[in-house]
Structures are given as C-alpha cells and as structure tokens.
Amino acid sequence: MIRHHPDSNMLLEYASGSLPWAMSLAVSAHLQLCPHCRRASEQLNEIGGGLLEDSAPQATSGAALAQLMERIDQEPQQGEPQHADSPAGEGAPVSRRNTRDDRDPALARLPQVIRKLLGGNRPLKWRRVSPALKMSRLHTGQDQYEVAFHRISRGGKVAEHDHRGREVTLVLYGSFSDADGVYSPGDFLLREPGEVHRPIATQDQECLCLSVVEAPVSVTGPLGWLVNPLLSFRPA
C-alpha cells in the first residue's frame, strides 16, 4: 500500500514537461508503481489536450505537409512503429556485463524506467558511506541533481542529517522508518531544505531507495565532520 505521493503541483509540472529531468525520473518511477497517481497524471494530460484543442491556430508554411510526406516516404516501411516504441529496459542494455547485479534481490523487480536507468549504469559501484549505508551514484544525463541508489542494511541506522536542497526519496525495496512513519516500496517522499531526519531500515530486510537531491546532504550528527566529505556533491 503506497501512502506517500507527489503532490498535485509536482504532478502537473511533470505532465506539462517543466519538472527537471531528474525529478521527473523519480515521479515517473512512482507512476509506474502507483495506479492512483497514474490516473491523476492522465487527467493532467487531458488538460494539455484541452489546451491544444483551444489554441489559437497559426498557419504553417504551405510546403510543410509536402515536406513531411517526403520524409515519411523515405522512412523504411517495415516494422516502423513497434521498433520506435519497444518497451524500455527489456532490450540489450540490461544484459550488459555483470552478474552480481542480476542476482541482487533488491534490483530484481524495479519499475521499467529504473531498469532502463540501471542498464546504462552497470555494473553498479557501491560505496560505503557509513556502516549501515551504501550508495551508488547514477548517471542520468543531467547535472543539476545528484541521483543515486541508497541502500540501508537490515535494521541499519543512518546518521541524522538534513538537506541543503530539496530531496526526493522513492522506496524501491524493503522499507525504512523515521520519526514520521514507515515507508514501503512506491512511497515517494519530498523533503524541503532544513528538514532533519534519521532513517532506520526495518529488521526483516535491507532497504533500497532512489534519491534525487538538489544539493549536497550535510551530516549534522557528532561525527558529521568525518562523514560529510563522503557525501560531497558530485553531479552524476
């Protein structure tokens, strides 16, 4: 049961195409897990359709259609549509060298867009941030946000930290809790700068999350000066 969702403002920015790439990636993964938000985003697309229908028509150049038909004629006839639309993540990239990631239970059932992202980032390089926390930075083709997988070991506690920028966390496997509640796969959390929290993974299994951070995380705990350099901001 998914209990935490992106708000309607963020969904609208996503549906209208103005939400930054990395944030949109996280919203997209949530939509692939959450029928409720998927429905909401389709309704937001319908608004786009309504605005298109109501646009003030502008004449295109007289040759536009002829040019387009010429381009269409040059397209190979066979199998044109399917190939352009083949579902992401099931093709070649995923089979790229690596077996450890294939055996990783946390990576076994991911939303399609995350599988695609994973495909281009294999093999994952995990870095130990603290005894309970590992991270793997992900290349997403942008440099405004730091995108990474974070995994917390079974029952592991992460140092208390706050955020200098907005941070989105999407739970992908297992669950974790903090002072505000328990979060399970599909839960989408947005933290504003300055919010402090201390996540703890549940006892039964480890927890994998996708995180998208606008600016570096700073560690506020007593050993912060030790941990902080490991979390330094390096755009992926």
Place this chain on the structure above:
Amino acid sequence: MMAQVTRTDFNGKAVQQTQTRDDDWSRLLVQVGTHRDRAAFERLFHHYAPLIKGFHYSRSVQAFSAEAADELVQEVMFRVWRKATSFDPARASANTWIYTIMRNCRIDMLRRNSRRQDADGCDVEVDDIWDESPESQPLVVLQHKRSQRDIAEGLRGLPPEQSHVLEKAYMEGKSHSEIAEELGLPLGTVKSRVRLALKKLETILSKRGAP
C-alpha cells in the same frame, strides 16, 4: 458533422479548420494506425499542425520562435504518423494523445539544444521518463476517459488567474517557480492557484459526468 470554418491567425492569415467531434479525430488516427491511410493523415495534419504551432507560438504565447514552432510541428506530426499504430481510442482522446507526443517532442528539442557535451552517457530517453505506454502501467486501471469537450468547457469556466497559470505551465513550459518570478507572486500563491484550478475543474467535470 464535419464543417469547414475559417479562423484568422494573428498575422492575418486565414487558417482552415475542420470542426468535428473529438471522436472523429480518433477515428482518423485509428485509420492511420491500421491502414497507413494518407488521406486521413492529411486531414489530421490540416487540423493539428496549426494548433500545435499556435500552442507554442501565437499572440499570447511566445514559447518558441516561429521557425522553432514550425520545426516542432514537423517533428510532432512525423511521430504521430509513426506511432499511430499504438494509439488506443479507449485510453485517450486524439487531442490528449497528440498532446503527450508534442510534450515529449518539446522536451527532446529543448534538451538537445541545451545539452552539454559531458552530460551525456545515459540510456534514459524522454520517452522512458514520460512513458504513456500501457506496458509501463502499474496494473490494469479502469479508464474513465473524460469527454474532451467537457474538459475544454471546464477550462473555459475557470477564473482567469487560474487558467492563466495553467497556460503558462503547459503552453510556455514554465515551472511553478518560474511562473511565480514572472508574475511577481509568492510561490505559494502559484501553487494554490494551480490546486484551485484542478479542484474547480474536477467539480465542473463531475457535475457534467453525472447522469
């Protein structure tokens, strides 16, 4: 049901438009998808190309230059031709389906123009993140496709300050904070106008949808 009307664009050029029910456009799209029907495609082009251009470039919207808007029209209609086989009229109206293609195309274009050399090296593409295909659905969701006419009328029924922020978001592709900055409003005000607009639209549509 089809009638030719002439509307004039802001350069004074006459634009021929066919007025139909939205089902007719869906039917034409299906014909393009199943029979590669060129005559049907040409009718779609004559209807949608001026709208796609107007969405990005008109008296009130100058999100693109006229040239860039023309380029976008070409690319969107090309993709409409290619992807028509995957159009499912039960899931979306023609307007909405074309809107999603247009949005993805625009993101693609803006991304290509702004891309830095080193920001590359990633397999994820626009259609992966903005993926409307049924394969990426969480599970079978009962679709309640709403009437396109009701939506358009609902949008026209919104107070101007609410429809204004929706137009800025969709047609100019601006984020809430960009809209706030441009209009000299606090971010919270823009956010609440968007939410009020969505709520109002929902109310209008549920009244119309009631038996």
